[in-house]
Amino acid sequence: MTAKAPSERTRVKRAFVRATYERDAVYAILDAQPLCHVGYVKDGHPFVTPTFQWREGDRVYWHGSSASQALRAAKSARVCLTVSCLDGFVMARSGFHHSVNYRSAMILGEAEIVEDEAAKVKHLDTFIDGLFPGQSGLIRPMNTQEKKATTVLSMPIEEYSAKIRGEGPIDDEEDYALPIWAGVIPVHQTVGEPIPDPRNLPDVEMPDCIRDFRMAQAQQWDPAKD
Numbered sequence: 001m002t003a004k005a006p007s008e009r010t011r012v013k014r015a016f017v018r019a020t021y022e023r024d025a026v027y028a029i030l031d032a033q034p035l036c037h038v039g040y041v042k043d044g045h046p047f048v049t050p051t052f053q054w055r056e057g058d059r060v061y062w063h064g065s066s067a068s069q070a071l072r073a074a075k076s077a078r079v080c081l082t083v084s085c086l087d088g089f090v091m092a093r094s095g096f097h098h099s100v101n102y103r104s105a106m107i108l109g110e111a112e113i114v115e116d117e118a119a120k121v122k123h124l125d126t127f128i129d130g131l132f133p134g135q136s137g138l139i140r141p142m143n144t145q146e147k148k149a150t151t152v153l154s155m156p157i158e159e160y161s162a163k164i165r166g167e168g169p170i171d172d173e174e175d176y177a178l179p180i181w182a183g184v185i186p187v188h189q190t191v192g193e194p195i196p197d198p199r200n201l202p203d204v205e206m207p208d209c210i211r212d213f214r215m216a217q218a219q220q221w222d223p224a225k226d
């Protein structure tokens with residue numbers, strides 16, 4: 001465990017040795033996996049919406065349709081945003097000790113809406129260029145209707161926690177004598193060959209930012225390092 005939890009409610013209690021409150025560790029998780037889940041309470045009921053996030057310095061951003069219930073409810077509301085990377089299935093000698101290797105981050109805060117239109121477009125360009133460097137300059141700029149239809153939310157990364165498991169099975173001592181295979185099945189997120197739209201104009205080349213696109217690699221358990 002490293003650093004101190006920013007608040008009591010983000011202090012990891014279960015399996016706390018896997019916790020980290022280092023900013024760099026949290027940022028690395030956010031930067032590795034754009035898919036996040038944003039949780040909020042509406043009319044007394046919790047909702048958790050999967051969406052994309054991106055980080056700019058010490059803030060996390062997400063966006064969506066201005067008509068979205070999730071975005072309207074999250075505006076100025078308290079939210080919980082999580083990002084998880086699945087790195088492996090941990091196969092143990094008992095069901096109880098089966099586990100997963102993962103990196104996950106949880107951020108609590110109050111969602112703020114980006115009202116300024118120019119700032120909104122700039123943030124959206126940063127989002128797209130973060131995944132596909134230079135793509136925002138290659139595509140048609142947003143029109144007035146699209147800007148109106150898109151809401152961008154953000155919150156400071158102040159109250160957060162991260163949890164990381166990256167090791168083999170941990171079995172009960174007596175179970176190591178059992179003739180049962182144990183170990184880790186690594187999980188990688190891979191990207192396939194881009195498939196061109198049949199309506200692409202002739203002679204339009206695939207840009208480098210699409211050809212070179214890769215997801216961040218999983219952190220894999222290396223028994224030699226244990």
Ligand SMILES: Cc1cc2nc3c(=O)[nH]c(=O)nc-3n(C[C@H](O)[C@H](O)[C@H](O)COP(=O)(O)OP(=O)(O)OC[C@H]3O[C@@H](n4cnc5c(N)ncnc54)[C@H](O)[C@@H]3O)c2cc1C
Nearest residue numbers: 009010011012013014084086100102104105106161162163
């Ligand atoms: C892909 C994946 C699969 C998982 N599968 C399982 C499973 O099947 N069973 C299981 O028991 N656990 C699983 N976990 C771990 C799970 O996310 C919780 O850490 C664990 O269940 C402890 O929950 P708790 O509410 O008791 O945590 P507590 O320690 O009581 O939570 C207190 C605070 O710790 C922080 N915290 C807790 N968990 C996390 C986390 N994962 N990431 C960042 N901050 C966290 C939060 O700020 C939270 O408010 C999985 C995690 C991932 C990423």
